[in-house]
Amino acid sequence: MPENTSHLPVTEQLLIKGCIAGNRAFQSKLYDLYAPKMLGVCMRYSRNKQEAEEILLEGFLRVFTYIKKYRGSGSFEGWIRKIMVNCALFKYRSKVHLHPVIDLKIAGYEVAGEIDIASNLDAKELLILVQSLPVGYRIIFSLFVFEGYKHREIAKLLGISEGTSKSNLADARALLQKSLMIKEQLIANNGL
Amino acid sequence: MNEDVHHIDNLLRSTLEHYEEIPSPAVKESLNAILDKKDAEAYKRKYEAWKRIAILVLIMLSGYILYESGTENINADHSKESSISKNTGIPGKPQMQDTITNISTAAIDNKLMNKHNIISTSTNRPPIKKNYWSTNKKVPPKLSILTLRNKSGIDKLSHPLINSSYKMQQPTFNYTLLKNKVINIEQLNKGRHFKPYWMITGWASYEQMNYRLDSDLPNAITSIRHREVHEPSFSGGIFSTLQIKKQWALQTGLVLSHTSIGISPQKIYAFQEPAGSVAFKYITSSGYAYIKPGTGAPPAVGDSLNTAEAKHILESFSVPLVVKYVLERNKFSFRPGIGIEANLMTSANVEVEIEETPSKEVVFINKLNGAKPFYWSLTADVELQYRVNNKMFLTFRPSFKHALSPITEDNVVETFPYSFGLGMGMTYKFR
Numbered sequence: 001m002p003e004n005t006s007h008l009p010v011t012e013q014l015l016i017k018g019c020i021a022g023n024r025a026f027q028s029k030l031y032d033l034y035a036p037k038m039l040g041v042c043m044r045y046s047r048n049k050q051e052a053e054e055i056l057l058e059g060f061l062r063v064f065t066y067i068k069k070y071r072g073s074g075s076f077e078g079w080i081r082k083i084m085v086n087c088a089l090f091k092y093r094s095k096v097h098l099h100p101v102i103d104l105k106i107a108g109y110e111v112a113g114e115i116d117i118a119s120n121l122d123a124k125e126l127l128i129l130v131q132s133l134p135v136g137y138r139i140i141f142s143l144f145v146f147e148g149y150k151h152r153e154i155a156k157l158l159g160i161s162e163g164t165s166k167s168n169l170a171d172a173r174a175l176l177q178k179s180l181m182i183k184e185q186l187i188a189n190n191g192l
Numbered sequence: 193m194n195e196d197v198h199h200i201d202n203l204l205r206s207t208l209e210h211y212e213e214i215p216s217p218a219v220k221e222s223l224n225a226i227l228d229k230k231d232a233e234a235y236k237r238k239y240e241a242w243k244r245i246a247i248l249v250l251i252m253l254s255g256y257i258l259y260e261s262g263t264e265n266i267n268a269d270h271s272k273e274s275s276i277s278k279n280t281g282i283p284g285k286p287q288m289q290d291t292i293t294n295i296s297t298a299a300i301d302n303k304l305m306n307k308h309n310i311i312s313t314s315t316n317r318p319p320i321k322k323n324y325w326s327t328n329k330k331v332p333p334k335l336s337i338l339t340l341r342n343k344s345g346i347d348k349l350s351h352p353l354i355n356s357s358y359k360m361q362q363p364t365f366n367y368t369l370l371k372n373k374v375i376n377i378e379q380l381n382k383g384r385h386f387k388p389y390w391m392i393t394g395w396a397s398y399e400q401m402n403y404r405l406d407s408d409l410p411n412a413i414t415s416i417r418h419r420e421v422h423e424p425s426f427s428g429g430i431f432s433t434l435q436i437k438k439q440w441a442l443q444t445g446l447v448l449s450h451t452s453i454g455i456s457p458q459k460i461y462a463f464q465e466p467a468g469s470v471a472f473k474y475i476t477s478s479g480y481a482y483i484k485p486g487t488g489a490p491p492a493v494g495d496s497l498n499t500a501e502a503k504h505i506l507e508s509f510s511v512p513l514v515v516k517y518v519l520e521r522n523k524f525s526f527r528p529g530i531g532i533e534a535n536l537m538t539s540a541n542v543e544v545e546i547e548e549t550p551s552k553e554v555v556f557i558n559k560l561n562g563a564k565p566f567y568w569s570l571t572a573d574v575e576l577q578y579r580v581n582n583k584m585f586l587t588f589r590p591s592f593k594h595a596l597s598p599i600t601e602d603n604v605v606e607t608f609p610y611s612f613g614l615g616m617g618m619t620y621k622f623r
Contacts, residue, residue: 022234028484031220040213053215056219057219057223061223061226122207123207123208127208130208145205146204146209173200176200180200
């Protein structure tokens with residue numbers, strides 16, 4: 001049993017205990033409880049649902065294998081989420097081709113003015129925009145925006161320089177803005 | 193620009209941070225399949241260490257026994273040689289003084305001497321030339337010399353060595369006769385004062401298992417008997433026997449049993465589990481389990497499912513305590529025994545194939561509900577032992593075992609397994 005899980009709800013404590021004992025019923029319940037949330041996490045690092053499910057599967061296998069090592073220091077959900085992110089990074093690490101530092105002005109990106117289409121796009125459409133980013137941009141953007149990592153941490157995690165991390169994040173943002181503008185245009189045209 | 197940047201970050205974070213999506217059922221199926229495989233591998237590895245230790249112990253024990261037997265033979269040969277050639281100064285030539293001393297210290301009683309026509313003939317002792325026999329030892333004054341009485345009743349100095357005392361050029365004599373007498377005397381002495389000793393037996397046995405089923409539901413007994421077929425099973429272990437009296441012994445040890453049961457295809461039905469969910473109930477003579485196939489819609493109470501043939505494995509450790517009666521005749525000993533066994537069920541699992549899923553899903557049940565981990569049984573056996581040498585015995589062991597308490601609780605049937613076995617092993621005597 002983890003060192004300190006008293007802060008966790010009783011159901012989670014029981015689930016963890018059951019999973020440590022290798023009880024398949026408890027493993028199934030844990031999966032049912034967290035799989036939808038974790039698939040949402042995996043989707044942000046993958047190109048499509050199929051890839052996200054591959055990460056999810058690998059992630060849950062690791063969860064069941066290493067659950068006895070969960071110390072109870074943070075939230076259990078956060079621990080599982082971290083495993084999923086690590087699985088995603090492991091999957092794409094070899095495929096990531098990160099761009100060196102570039103000047104956005106030289107690259108000729110036009111940064112849009114005011115973007116206010118949040119109400120016009122649902123979560124799924126926004127997710128597709130993120131998934132459409134090149135893999136390196138997508139990972140750095142997700143780590144920075146959704147996981148709250150600093151550039152220094154991202155650089156260490158991916159084995160790149162901080163500058164490359166910043167540059168790639170800026171590129172990702174620019175591409176997303178561009179995509180949003182196109183979406184806005186399409187919505188506006190359809191509205192007409 | 194910064195505002196837009198933060199705006200897009202916030203927009204995406206707030207929208208996608210709590211985004212959830214239901215994974216396709218295939219993910220859970222794959223996860224279950226991988227976990228099943230891991231469970232099966234873990235199960236195989238579970239007793240690997242014990243198996244290795246057992247093999248190592250057997251090898252070491254065999255080595256020790258072989259070493260001991262070898263040492264004993266060498267010592268016996270050496271003592272024989274030394275008794276012949278000791279102090280002669282001439283290899284192969286016996287020394288009169290040693291031979292006589294051995295005989296005199298063997299405490300020959302009159303009864304035995306009369307039986308074998310052996311008399312004390314110290315008066316017939318011929319003069320011994322001190323300088324010839326030994327330079328520094330004298331013949332003890334109460335020394336006895338053995339002679340054989342001839343048919344005419346006249347005592348005759350028959351010991352060739354004694355005769356040869358006058359002509360030592362031919363020192364060969366009938367040593368075997370004397371040696372046999374000494375051994376007989378030693379055996380006689382041992383018989384009078386029995387000392388308890390230990391024996392250890394390593395054995396393996398082929399077993400034919402079966403069971404007696406009790407239930408208030410006769411149909412349950414019939415259906416289980418109809419679909420379950422006992423396959424050849426095996427057991428093995430180590431027995432430690434304490435010979436407390438000449439004819440009584442106590443035996444204990446450690447027995448590992450592996451029982452295999454084949455289960456015919458059957459239709460199983462969905463029930464509500466105590467936890468509340470609905471699953472298909474798979475019933476065996478040793479317990480039951482709830483099965484939830486990974487594919488297809490969740491079952492409703494009363495739904496049915498066809499299963500293919502299944503394999504049911506039971507494994508247990510047993511510790512017997514047996515009282516044995518010992519009958520010995522020449523090189524054979526016959527040791528019937530009866531006692532009780534404490535049995536610890538270490539695993540009861542079923543591997544079953546579901547027929548109705550597209551990919552023929554295999555479900556591995558590694559824990560049966562309603563199976564008792566501990567039960568008692570009555571055991572009876574007859575050990576037939578053949579003495580290979582003073583320490584080693586070849587052992588044949590027909591046996592019978594019947595459970596005194598059921599191996600199930602809260603199952604539709606109460607199961608009392610019994611078995612007939614035919615085992616073989618080697619016994620080593622520590623004495």
